[in-house]
Amino acid sequence: MNKVAIIGVGHTKFGRLQDKGLMDLLCEASLEAIENSNTSNKDFDSVYVGAMSPEIFNQTSGIASALVDRISLIPAAADHIKNGPASGGSAVKAGFQAIASGISDLVLVVGGEKMTHITTPGYVTSNVATLTHPEAERPHGVSLPSFAGLLTRAYLEKYDAKLDWISDIALKNHKNGTMNPNAHFQRTIESFMESAIKKGKGNWDNVYDFLKDDKSNPIIADPLRLFHICPISDGAAALVLCNAEKAKDFCDTPINISGIGQATDTHIVFEREDLTTLKALRLCSAQAYKMANKTPEDINVAELHDAFEILEAVQSEDIGFFKKGEGAKAAHDGLTEIGGKIPINPSGGLKARGHPLGATGIAQVVELVWQLRGEAGKRQVDGAETGITCNFGGFGNNIISILVERM
Amino acid sequence: MNKVAIIGVGHTKFGRLQDKGLMDLLCEASLEAIENSNTSNKDFDSVYVGAMSPEIFNQTSGIASALVDRISLIPAAADHIKNGPASGGSAVKAGFQAIASGISDLVLVVGGEKMTHITTPGYVTSNVATLTHPEAERPHGVSLPSFAGLLTRAYLEKYDAKLDWISDIALKNHKNGTMNPNAHFQRTIESFMESAIKKGKGNWDNVYDFLKDDKSNPIIADPLRLFHICPISDGAAALVLCNAEKAKDFCDTPINISGIGQATDTHIVFEREDLTTLKALRLCSAQAYKMANKTPEDINVAELHDAFEILEAVQSEDIGFFKKGEGAKAAHDGLTEIGGKIPINPSGGLKARGHPLGATGIAQVVELVWQLRGEAGKRQVDGAETGITCNFGGFGNNIISILVERM
Numbered sequence: 001m002n003k004v005a006i007i008g009v010g011h012t013k014f015g016r017l018q019d020k021g022l023m024d025l026l027c028e029a030s031l032e033a034i035e036n037s038n039t040s041n042k043d044f045d046s047v048y049v050g051a052m053s054p055e056i057f058n059q060t061s062g063i064a065s066a067l068v069d070r071i072s073l074i075p076a077a078a079d080h081i082k083n084g085p086a087s088g089g090s091a092v093k094a095g096f097q098a099i100a101s102g103i104s105d106l107v108l109v110v111g112g113e114k115m116t117h118i119t120t121p122g123y124v125t126s127n128v129a130t131l132t133h134p135e136a137e138r139p140h141g142v143s144l145p146s147f148a149g150l151l152t153r154a155y156l157e158k159y160d161a162k163l164d165w166i167s168d169i170a171l172k173n174h175k176n177g178t179m180n181p182n183a184h185f186q187r188t189i190e191s192f193m194e195s196a197i198k199k200g201k202g203n204w205d206n207v208y209d210f211l212k213d214d215k216s217n218p219i220i221a222d223p224l225r226l227f228h229i230c231p232i233s234d235g236a237a238a239l240v241l242c243n244a245e246k247a248k249d250f251c252d253t254p255i256n257i258s259g260i261g262q263a264t265d266t267h268i269v270f271e272r273e274d275l276t277t278l279k280a281l282r283l284c285s286a287q288a289y290k291m292a293n294k295t296p297e298d299i300n301v302a303e304l305h306d307a308f309e310i311l312e313a314v315q316s317e318d319i320g321f322f323k324k325g326e327g328a329k330a331a332h333d334g335l336t337e338i339g340g341k342i343p344i345n346p347s348g349g350l351k352a353r354g355h356p357l358g359a360t361g362i363a364q365v366v367e368l369v370w371q372l373r374g375e376a377g378k379r380q381v382d383g384a385e386t387g388i389t390c391n392f393g394g395f396g397n398n399i400i401s402i403l404v405e406r407m
Numbered sequence: 408m409n410k411v412a413i414i415g416v417g418h419t420k421f422g423r424l425q426d427k428g429l430m431d432l433l434c435e436a437s438l439e440a441i442e443n444s445n446t447s448n449k450d451f452d453s454v455y456v457g458a459m460s461p462e463i464f465n466q467t468s469g470i471a472s473a474l475v476d477r478i479s480l481i482p483a484a485a486d487h488i489k490n491g492p493a494s495g496g497s498a499v500k501a502g503f504q505a506i507a508s509g510i511s512d513l514v515l516v517v518g519g520e521k522m523t524h525i526t527t528p529g530y531v532t533s534n535v536a537t538l539t540h541p542e543a544e545r546p547h548g549v550s551l552p553s554f555a556g557l558l559t560r561a562y563l564e565k566y567d568a569k570l571d572w573i574s575d576i577a578l579k580n581h582k583n584g585t586m587n588p589n590a591h592f593q594r595t596i597e598s599f600m601e602s603a604i605k606k607g608k609g610n611w612d613n614v615y616d617f618l619k620d621d622k623s624n625p626i627i628a629d630p631l632r633l634f635h636i637c638p639i640s641d642g643a644a645a646l647v648l649c650n651a652e653k654a655k656d657f658c659d660t661p662i663n664i665s666g667i668g669q670a671t672d673t674h675i676v677f678e679r680e681d682l683t684t685l686k687a688l689r690l691c692s693a694q695a696y697k698m699a700n701k702t703p704e705d706i707n708v709a710e711l712h713d714a715f716e717i718l719e720a721v722q723s724e725d726i727g728f729f730k731k732g733e734g735a736k737a738a739h740d741g742l743t744e745i746g747g748k749i750p751i752n753p754s755g756g757l758k759a760r761g762h763p764l765g766a767t768g769i770a771q772v773v774e775l776v777w778q779l780r781g782e783a784g785k786r787q788v789d790g791a792e793t794g795i796t797c798n799f800g801g802f803g804n805n806i807i808s809i810l811v812e813r814m
Contacts, residue, residue, distance in 0.1 A: 001509040052468070053462055053468060055460055061460060061535075061537040061538050062537065065538070065674060065801055065804050066541060068671050069540070069671070069673050069674055073671075074673060075671050075672060075686070077500075077805075078805055079490050080488070080490065081486055082486065082487040083471065083485070083486050083487065084469050084472070093484075094486070094501060096510075097504040097510055100508035100509065100510065101408055101503075103408075103507065128468075130462075130466065130467050130469065131468050133473070133476070134430065134467065262485075263484060264472055264476070264481045266476050267472060279482070280482060283482050393469065393472060397472050397476070398469075
């Protein structure tokens, strides 16, 4: 198997980007990654584009073919890879396999989504809900937030945990987001509280009380409230991958993709053995660790899929950082902060960086590349040499984990 | 690079399948391929699903995850691969790369589409037209049939060819379809004429006059008429792929995928150097021939993408069987019939087998496997040992070519 290196990264601003369409965002991230990898004058072999629903959100098809046309990568092979909100992770895996197999030497992987122009209430959430089980779940009106609410209840009860600890994850991620110039939210939740106080909307002794206020932080899926859930964002992120043997021709600090795993589980959530265990994550991260010959103890930084803040707690357990039931407490105790035992989501995560569905799995890897190159600015994790991601398609039914390290 | 073998095939009936949904069709083809490969008790590593637009045609997402759930292939990795009407071919390539890289040993590839339930006139065609160039073409209302009409005019003029020769391709493919129990149309165009005569709709001296009758065979995109264009079909097809070293454990007659290529071209059709040359096909078939160490002269049977009958003529040139301008004449002269110099579309092709978009690229390979195994019944090409496909995404802007041979 050929080894695969990341030699360039690109990342648009995430957020409410009303002046750009999906193709603009994909092009912007792609061209940045190509420039970053010093491959502007090279022939690319393949292009993989991750996006969940351009057909629904943007009334367009054939985005991979259109992209290679627009940024002049013709005649590179081009495919669109879909795996719900893990479309980005699946695109990275497709690019990895293209190089590992020897079919391609130079590959562009890009993912993005453009949704904030949609004004119909519930349109995005109900379209994402088409990922639920078509017979056992969808007809009953369940959505992904409702599963996150159930999981939160089950977790708090089973492990005697506190909702404030889940809030602590949101507080940390917003704090990290203030140090990420590409983040959707570059402000703390405390600053949202201060604004509300200034506007005379209320007065709270501390941020936890603010987060319990039904007006400031309305319930979305009991017990989860607005600040426990990621925003709807626009954005794109890109990687240039290369046969590792040739990586040093382009780049002084190539980053190896040394492990990658993907596994599925049933989406009939009530049929799972244990609601609070993500079996697919245990399997796919085990594949990634095995391929890279690493253990969770070797990891210096992680980017997890906190579409709902409860997920960061549960994922931090099933990916091997903490024992079952200890993830939320670990966040409360500061172990997952930058400078903590295992920094999680220094980027701000989905909560603060934002969650343009198809972009997320790639943005996670971009963040790890910056961390491993020592280019993460104020949010730099000191001495980071090895990182891992978790990217979620559906509600934990199709998960990808990518392990990267310095060459 | 690990070698990749096909050890099982599945293929639903193609046509107007009103009693089945998309997931039913994908499951049916998948289970047939699994049974055909004697892998029912084996753990699959990966599943790739090719489908162009289940979001638009079937209001569903996450079809790859849903499929592994329904047919109990969990925890196999599962992704949905999109490349317009070449989604099936791209899914085969994804499965090929998964095994060639060593990431997977046993892979299911399945593709399908379900469209005939859609009753809104033009809905399918206008959705397929989202594959055209978003700025240079789509706003002007061009559709894929309109490009086929232009190409036909240009070809007839440039090469002094006759429209009757294009009709000959349709006549041949309908004849082949009568021998394919899975075909959408299992009857000759002559039999359509006889029915029309019996019903008192007209009287024609020969089938070419019938095909020139505006009522019997209306113009769709001048000079192309209804019988020059494939139908809208439902259906699915599947392959089980395996590391070739292990293929003989499952199957006496494994078929090697010994070459595979994919290339893009601009979709701004008026910017192409020559309308009658498919540059992307020249490139991708050259990749496939090179990987397999074969030439066009080595090929015994081909499955080409005759969404419009002119395409079979042009593809038969650019894939290397005939000189430029001689493809339509070759069909007229019978060189592409079963028993001819190079049999093309013994299955009936897209014209008679039908064209359930995401299924087509896989159905082409299934037909070649049947031919190479000697299991093609009345339409068997004697002594077929090597075959090649051409699968089209968009109007020639993203093409995949797959070369298979007996091990």
